[in-house]
Amino acid sequence: MRKLKLGVMISGSGSNLQVLIDACSQKGYPAQITVVISNRPDAKGLERAKNAGIEAICIDHTAYDDRASFEDAIHNCLNEYCVELVCLAGFMRILNADFVNRWKDRMINIHPSLLPSYKGLHTHARAIEDGVRFGGCTIHFVRPEMDDGPIIMQAAVPISETETEDSLAAKILRYEHEMYPAAVRLIAEGKVRVSARKCVFKDVDLDTAGLINPAIN
Ligand code: GRF
Numbered sequence: 001m002r003k004l005k006l007g008v009m010i011s012g013s014g015s016n017l018q019v020l021i022d023a024c025s026q027k028g029y030p031a032q033i034t035v036v037i038s039n040r041p042d043a044k045g046l047e048r049a050k051n052a053g054i055e056a057i058c059i060d061h062t063a064y065d066d067r068a069s070f071e072d073a074i075h076n077c078l079n080e081y082c083v084e085l086v087c088l089a090g091f092m093r094i095l096n097a098d099f100v101n102r103w104k105d106r107m108i109n110i111h112p113s114l115l116p117s118y119k120g121l122h123t124h125a126r127a128i129e130d131g132v133r134f135g136g137c138t139i140h141f142v143r144p145e146m147d148d149g150p151i152i153m154q155a156a157v158p159i160s161e162t163e164t165e166d167s168l169a170a171k172i173l174r175y176e177h178e179m180y181p182a183a184v185r186l187i188a189e190g191k192v193r194v195s196a197r198k199c200v201f202k203d204v205d206l207d208t209a210g211l212i213n214p215a216i217n
Contacts, residue, residue, distance in 0.1 A: 004031040004188040007083035009074070009091040010038050014045020015173065016089035016110055016180050021052045023181035030188035035081035037074060039093050055081065061093055071099040078103075085187060088142065089180070097144035105194045107142040108187070110180055112172050114138060114154055119147035124168040128159060135159055135168050136211075137176045139183040141194055150199045152192055153183045155212040175212065182216040 006024070008017050017036060023029050036049035039061045049056035057077060064070035070093075078086060086107040100107065113123035114136040127135045134156040143149035155175035159168060186192045191202050201214065208215040 001028070001030065003029075004184070005034045005082050005084045006031050006087055006184065007078045007081060007085075008033055008036045008045075008049075008087045008089050010036065010043055010045040010089050011040050011092040012043050012045065012090050014043065014048045014089065016176055017045045018048050019177040019181055020087065020089070020184065021048060021054065023184070025052070029181070029185070031085070031184050034083060035077065037077055039070075039091070045090075067094075067096055068098065071096055075099060075102060085184070086142075087180070087184065094146065095142070100142055100144045103142070105141055108139055108152065108183065109142050109147070109149070110137060110139050110176055111147050112137050112169070112176065113147075114156060115140060115147055115151060122165075124172070125165045128163050128165065128168060133159055135172055137172050137179065139179055141199070150194045150197060152186065152199050153179050153212070153214060155179055157211070178216060179212065186214070 008020060010017050020033060024032050033054050035055045035057060036045065038046050038058050041058045041060055046056040046058060059073050059077060061070045084106065086103050088109040114134060115138040118126055124135060136154055136156040138154045139152045141149040157171050157175060191204050192199050204214045206214055
């Protein structure tokens with residue numbers, strides 16, 4: 001079975017990386033991780049990758065004179081490992097348009113809000129502050145604008161009356177973990193592609209009653 005080659009980019013804990021590692025270890029899953037890149041040497045996710053026998057590389061942004069040379073190093077590394085799809089999973093550096101365009105429609109991100117609401121940081125606290133009824137998370141193709149791009153999958157998570165930033169983050173993270181492997185599978189199986197500003201789907205149910213759309217089988 002041909003497997004889509006993934007490069008996962010992280011800056012921290014890497015719990016989303018972990019669910020991708022676990023999915024990829026399953027027989028029949030249509031993707032494999034060829035490299036994990038962190039911009040921070042102390043990222044726990046680097047350990048997770050090493051424990052799974054995956055190449056774990058630190059490209060420390062502080063070692064580069066400017067963003068362009070840092071991003072060139074990442075680009076070269078991704079190519080060296082024959083990466084076909086870049087998965088941003090808690091990668092906390094802004095990426096220049098140049099880099100983003102080189103990976104256009106070949107790079108996805110997970111963001112802890114229902115985009116296009118709550119781009120940027122502190123999404124959960126801002127949602128609670130505003131009294132919105134749902135928080136959530138989004139997986140999308142990456143575009144040069146921050147947290148912008150064709151949406152692949154979203155989950156909506158109800159916000160309770162006693163919700164705190166931490167409790168909401170924990171609830172949403174569970175859905176992130178369900179969605180990331182499922183979204184990568186859709187791409188690997190050729191069931192989603194970008195058309196203009198949107199994703200279009202093939203053989204995917206987009207009209208289910210649940211709170212994850214498309215539904216995960
Ligand atoms: C997640 O909440 C993700 O949505 C955001 O960064 C966090 C990464 O968490 N982009 P982890 O490192 O995968 O545990």
